[in-house]
Amino acid sequence: MITTTALTKSYKKVPVVRDVSLRCEPGTITGFLGANGAGKSTTLKMIAGLVRPDRGTATIDGRPFVELPNPTRVVGMLLDASAMHPGRGGRATLKIAARLAGVHPRRVEHLLDLVGLTDAAEKRVGAYSLGMRQRLGIAQALIGEPRALILDEPANGLDPEGIAWMRTLLRDFADHGGTVLLSSHLLHEVQATADHLVVISDGAVVAAGRLDDLLASSTILVRSPDPAALAAALQAARIDYVAGPGAAFTVDVSGGRVTTEVLARVARDRQVLLTELRQSETNGLEQLFFSLTAGKTAPSHGAAA
Amino acid sequence: MKATDTRAARWLLALCGLSTVVMMLVAVIVPRSFDQTYASYLRVASIGLIILLPVVAILMFTGEWSQRSIMTTFTQEPRRTRVLNAKLAVSLMMGGVAAVFGGVVAAAGLGLAAASGRPLEANLSVGHVIGYLLYVVLNVLGGVAFGALVQSSAGAIAAIFTINPAVALIGEVSTLVGDWIDTETTWNWVLDNDWGGHVPQILFSIVLWVALPIAAGVARAIRRDVG
Numbered sequence: 001m002i003t004t005t006a007l008t009k010s011y012k013k014v015p016v017v018r019d020v021s022l023r024c025e026p027g028t029i030t031g032f033l034g035a036n037g038a039g040k041s042t043t044l045k046m047i048a049g050l051v052r053p054d055r056g057t058a059t060i061d062g063r064p065f066v067e068l069p070n071p072t073r074v075v076g077m078l079l080d081a082s083a084m085h086p087g088r089g090g091r092a093t094l095k096i097a098a099r100l101a102g103v104h105p106r107r108v109e110h111l112l113d114l115v116g117l118t119d120a121a122e123k124r125v126g127a128y129s130l131g132m133r134q135r136l137g138i139a140q141a142l143i144g145e146p147r148a149l150i151l152d153e154p155a156n157g158l159d160p161e162g163i164a165w166m167r168t169l170l171r172d173f174a175d176h177g178g179t180v181l182l183s184s185h186l187l188h189e190v191q192a193t194a195d196h197l198v199v200i201s202d203g204a205v206v207a208a209g210r211l212d213d214l215l216a217s218s219t220i221l222v223r224s225p226d227p228a229a230l231a232a233a234l235q236a237a238r239i240d241y242v243a244g245p246g247a248a249f250t251v252d253v254s255g256g257r258v259t260t261e262v263l264a265r266v267a268r269d270r271q272v273l274l275t276e277l278r279q280s281e282t283n284g285l286e287q288l289f290f291s292l293t294a295g296k297t298a299p300s301h302g303a304a305a
Numbered sequence: 306m307k308a309t310d311t312r313a314a315r316w317l318l319a320l321c322g323l324s325t326v327v328m329m330l331v332a333v334i335v336p337r338s339f340d341q342t343y344a345s346y347l348r349v350a351s352i353g354l355i356i357l358l359p360v361v362a363i364l365m366f367t368g369e370w371s372q373r374s375i376m377t378t379f380t381q382e383p384r385r386t387r388v389l390n391a392k393l394a395v396s397l398m399m400g401g402v403a404a405v406f407g408g409v410v411a412a413a414g415l416g417l418a419a420a421s422g423r424p425l426e427a428n429l430s431v432g433h434v435i436g437y438l439l440y441v442v443l444n445v446l447g448g449v450a451f452g453a454l455v456q457s458s459a460g461a462i463a464a465i466f467t468i469n470p471a472v473a474l475i476g477e478v479s480t481l482v483g484d485w486i487d488t489e490t491t492w493n494w495v496l497d498n499d500w501g502g503h504v505p506q507i508l509f510s511i512v513l514w515v516a517l518p519i520a521a522g523v524a525r526a527i528r529r530d531v532g
């Protein structure tokens with residue numbers, strides 16, 4: 001079980017992570033989804049004790065990571081596949097990890113085989129491709145037969161076959177009672193792997209829950225030829241929205257306050273012409289996520305922040 | 306184990322040994338330049354050793370920060386003081402092994418010198434040997450101190466090769482600096498087994514160049530955000 005409560009971190013007064021609370025149960029895979037720079041890695045590093053939170057706590061099986069007596073037996077971590085000594089071979093890297101974890105050296109060969117690196121085991125890690133480093137990193141995380149896994153962007157650099165392999169591996173791990181927390185900036189990746197989801201944007205959690213529930217949550221799409229006027233109207237009515245591609249705005253209606261009718265009235269009162277106003281038929285989560293990431297680059301970020 | 310199992314580390318240690326052997330060969334070939342005593346041959350070995358040994362010690366402490374593998378290390382052993390203690394212990398062991406190696410090289414040099422019919426004064430006392438051992442270990446610890454504090458390979462190596470000579474230079478002018486702060490003076494007293502009236506100075510320079518920076522470096526490493 002991985003738990004965080006109100007983790008908060010600022011760098012030079014710029015908030016990076018704000019009040020992030022997570023709860024990952026045994027037997028589940030939690031996807032930690034967010035755009036690049038949303039605060040995923042910093043959150044994971046706080047769980048790992050690498051970064052000191054300004055506020056908040058993080059525990060694994062009820063204890064802070066740094067207080068675990070033999071941490072690699074409890075939780076395996078892959079936070080940065082490039083953070084391995086390039087001068088050492090794959091086998092040597094795993095042997096060191098095995099010694100630290102106090103497991104039998106035979107497990108090294110088993111894991112090299114599992115991640116398909118047996119033939120490259122003597123090659124220096126510096127000569128590995130990113131995908132190979134990810135595989136080695138996953139082997140390193142698994143070395144102590146941990147009960148939990150924390151993986152930062154594990155799919156990076158893996159080919160489609162490798163991604164499918166990793167999904168099976170993680171599903172298997174969770175089905176045997178393991179807890180998995182993995183981050184990704186790719187919704188489809190997370191959707192295919194995780195059963196729980198936490199979406200983070202600008203350092204704060206914007207959606208969390210079971211994947212099925214989140215996929216069901218609905219939004220309204222509203223479009224105007226004059227997006228600036230629409231934005232002003234929504235702001236005046238204190239309706240949160242996210243600006244998506246093609247001048248389409250997405251409004252979250254999970255609160256129950258906003259309906260298509262409310263939006264139509266707001267537009268009429270402010271004399272804004274609407275060309276589209278409908279419940280999103282497409283995947284609500286995708287809509288939310290795309291608008292959150294698109295909002296990063298869109299000039300009119302508006303009330304979404 | 307992690308200090309010796311990469312190509313770069315092996316090269317550095319080999320160079321370290323090589324510099325000692327070369328120094329000794331110079332001493333054997335050019336005998337006029339120093340006293341022909343057992344102690345001075347040991348001294349030559351130590352000078353060869355400490356050219357690169359502090360760099361090895363620095364890299365022991367900075368390498369993982371620079372290579373970012375510190376992130377992996379700290380997720381495998383999050384109690385950072387244990388990691389640092391292990392590095393310190395390995396540095397000391399390495400210093401000990403290096404000192405023994407230097408002793409062997411010195412003995413070989415003496416053997417060669419004796420074989421060439423050179424008169425040698427067998428003046429080696431226990432004090433000399435202890436002084437030699439301490440000198441090598443102090444130089445390793447000096448490297449550890451820079452590495453632990455600076456936590457960047459380039460920065461720490463640049464620092465040790467500029468600050469020490471700079472202090473020595475100031476020591477030329479100011480005897481106060483020379484006698485208390487310049488380790489080329491104070492630690493040479495240790496090497497020469499010349500403790501008389503120098504103990505406070507020696508201790509002061511050890512606190513200044515070893516104890517304080519290591520303490521500050523450990524505190525910094527424990528608090529520092531990684532990654």
